[in-house]
Amino acid sequence: MRILFVEDESALSDAAVPVLVAGGFTVDVVDTLADAMSAESVFPYDAVLLDRHLPDGDGLHLLRDLRKRKRHMPVIVMSAVRADLADRIHGLEGGADDYMVKPLVPTELYARLKAVLRRPGQLEDAELHLGGLSYDTVCRQVRIDGEAVSLARRETDVLECLVRAAGRVVSRGYLEEAIYGFNEDVSNNAIDVSMHRLRCILKSRSARVQIETVRGLGYILREAPAHV
Structure with a gap:
């Protein structure tokens, strides 16, 4: 927030x-x-x-x-x-x-x-859900299939932006504006690093969501397709 x-x-x-x-x-x-x-x-x-x-x-x-x-x-x-x-x-x-x-x-x-x-x-969208992922926007608590997951601050910030816009493209520029304050220096690859770490954590937890890169536009969080 x-x-x-x-x-x-x-x-x-x-x-x-x-x-x-x-x-x-x-x-x-x-x-x-x-x-x-x-x-x-x-x-x-x-x-x-x-x-x-x-x-x-x-x-x-x-x-x-x-x-x-x-x-x-x-x-x-x-x-x-x-x-x-x-x-x-x-x-x-x-x-x-x-x-x-x-x-x-x-x-x-x-x-x-x-x-x-x-x-x-203020609680209309306090808890957000996608697939087995849930995110409490007030407590900043992430759960995957009901199990608490510990994320670093920046990864939590990125996830919040993505889950709030689930199914829609979120641009890199928007992520930088939402996550970093006016006076913070942002390295060129800061978003890439946070996105990579977040993807690794979601994969390691077998989360039923995935972050897709939309070339030239940004990122989108979707529910992962079910395996037949």
């Missing part, structure tokens, strides 16, 4: 991002309202962590804009300047899924994020 972290306090984002990344999230960090609106306009984030007191305005402007455009991803508002009860209520009534008062503990922020992603309105 990819999240947008809108925060101008580098100490907070520097402390929180490693915790979020370790939990399986791809994180894009921006520090102004304008950059947040620009980022959100080009990528469908799964959640937003939103500071209220930004250099160029109140983060609630972004929240109201998201809800006006029927963008229903979870938004956690963070605030130190406007931390009284009335403002917290105002933020929640404005469409926030949670409201946290600074200073924040990164592990609590991670836990709150996981909690809002587990809510009923």
Whole structure:
């Protein structure tokens, strides 16, 4: 899952991002309202962590804009300047899924994020299935024929993209955008390496799914044909 972290306090984002990344999230960090609106306009984030007191305005402007455009991803508002009860209520009534008062503990922020992603309105596609493969998008748990399979973070990221689009071609460009944050360097063969490892794991587990390469277009995850 990819999240947008809108925060101008580098100490907070520097402390929180490693915790979020370790939990399986791809994180894009921006520090102004304008950059947040620009980022959100080009990528469908799964959640937003939103500071209220930004250099160029109140983060609630972004929240109201998201809800006006029927963008229903979870938004956690963070605030130190406007931390009284009335403002917290105002933020929640404005469409926030949670409201946290600074200073924040990164592990609590991670836990709150996981909690809002587990809510009923967010669970429509929480568990995805294809053949004997199942993938829990919240817990990032992979199972093949009911047995848990341990994957490295990047292989899990690739699998999530493929299983969400099962039966459709996923381009290399989309994989790179979905898996790597704005500030991450991506080697030319990074996707190839992750794809090779994932294919080896699926084959070793006799998974009834297969990853096909569509030359010039990308990759597609299909249910493997039954052997007669």
